[in-house]
Amino acid sequence: MRYNLDFCDTFDKTYCFWLALFVRNKLTTLSNTQVLDKDTFADILQVLIRGEKNIDELKVLVKKARNIGLSGINTYFNPLVKLYDFLKTFGPASMKEIDEELLIDFLASYTAGLSDASKKNHRIALLNFFSYIDKQNENVDGSSYQFKIELKNWAGLGGKSGMKLPSHMNKDEINRFLEAIDNYEFSIETAYRNRLILKIIIYTGIRVSEMLNLRTKDIFREDDVYILQVRGKGNKPRVVMIKAKIIENDLQNWLSIRTCEDLLVCNKKGNRLTQAYVSRIVENILISAGIRKEKNGAHMLRHSFATLLYQKHHDLILVQEALGHADINTSRIYTHFDRERLKATTNLLD
Known part of the structure; x- marks a missing residue:
């Protein structure tokens, strides 16, 4: 109508x-x-x-x-x-x-x-x-008003792909963050769940929304790793892995007390957690570890994972597949953190 x-x-x-x-x-x-x-x-x-x-x-x-x-x-x-x-x-x-x-x-x-x-x-x-x-919209005579908005002349963007580098932790900061996760004093009801959430995100690079939408049937063990079947943007499926020893204790203890019907993690009422809640946890742990970034939200963990992944393997395809990016150009931003590659520029006039 x-x-x-x-x-x-x-x-x-x-x-x-x-x-x-x-x-x-x-x-x-x-x-x-x-x-x-x-x-x-x-x-x-x-x-x-x-x-x-x-x-x-x-x-x-x-x-x-x-x-x-x-x-x-x-x-x-x-x-x-x-x-x-x-x-x-x-x-x-x-x-x-x-x-x-x-x-x-x-x-x-x-x-x-x-x-x-x-x-x-x-x-x-x-x-x-x-x-x-x-x-x-439609007028009485059957015609309609046309806004025809295009916004082609808006000069607010810095460039075609946007080159602002995302906040991330270096390897030393990630280690401090992981140590702080285990030392942080959560409540008895939330400790295993919250540690599980943060470890899965930082070790796999999945989005917070993907983590909160995981169901128990989406995670299973195969040899020494857990395989997670993730649904990303546009409902696109992908698989990520995490070593079992990293989450085994938190996962099994959480599964023994959880009240969720289908979701892997939930609140005490059995409902889906919010991204804002996870970001507050991340910020509290960063503060406890003495780590301050321009942006302290949970999405920063994904950027940290991707940055470290590229620095270690120098494989953009791997980064694209791990993060679930539809376009490899989205993954290309992480090449800007490759300091060893950039050091080659210091030898230009030698």
């Missing part, structure tokens, strides 16, 4: 109306193989298409969707919430007051200081949102 562009009586309601429809559309097109609660998922979809919603109600629904496994929705939703806050300062009366120039102003002001990857995500969210509205 199509709707008039300014469907509601105020701009706030209209923007939230379109945002609710867009979120519903994205939830139905994202891979749903990681959905942990199909009934909750169905309820979220029904609520999104039924009645008007304000921005706070939408935040609650998106959080529920994220908690049942649809973490990718935040890539689209969060930039559009920021856009909503930005537009409110202008007090527009109609969606038609939004144009390319205004959106470039938004990107320039709200993405300053962010990485190129985050800036690209903001741009993609805007393009998807307004393209969706272009296709779904």
Whole structure:
């Protein structure tokens, strides 16, 4: 069904109306193989298409969707919430007051200081949102309003691939971090689980979301290693391995007390853990080990794994396969940490 562009009586309601429809559309097109609660998922979809919603109600629904496994929705939703806050300062009366120039102003002001990857995500969210509205709005005479947003002239990106190097730990810092994991005073209920999570991420380089979506059937032992069957972005499968001796104790002790129905790790209610929770654990352990980085979140562990992997083997294909990158150019950033290779430049004038 199509709707008039300014469907509601105020701009706030209209923007939230379109945002609710867009979120519903994205939830139905994202891979749903990681959905942990199909009934909750169905309820979220029904609520999104039924009645008007304000921005706070939408935040609650998106959080529920994220908690049942649809973490990718935040890539689209969060930039559009920021856009909503930005537009409110202008007090527009109609969606038609939004144009390319205004959106470039938004990107320039709200993405300053962010990485190129985050800036690209903001741009993609805007393009998807307004393209969706272009296709779904309809006037009484059957015509539709076209935003035709392209954002080709936005100069906010540093380059085609974005060359900002990610925060990572060197080998000495990784060793200190691993020692701190075992020495950190977790609660009795969370100690085995949290150590298991952090060790798997740092030793395999899988994404936090991939770790939190692992099911017990996805991990099994073969000789002296555990094999993990991971589902990455776009629901693409891959296999990673970790030496059994690294996680055996934490894994078996956690399995003996866990309350999860299907997930490998969960909270005390049996629900999926959040990425924010894991990042807080990482930051606390980094502080205890005296390690400070520009970014202390859990994703930094993945960058540390990839950096060390490339430095040791100088094999971009291996890095690409281990991290599950669709494009090898994404993996190429880790070549910038190859200090031995760069040392060759110091001999240029010898």
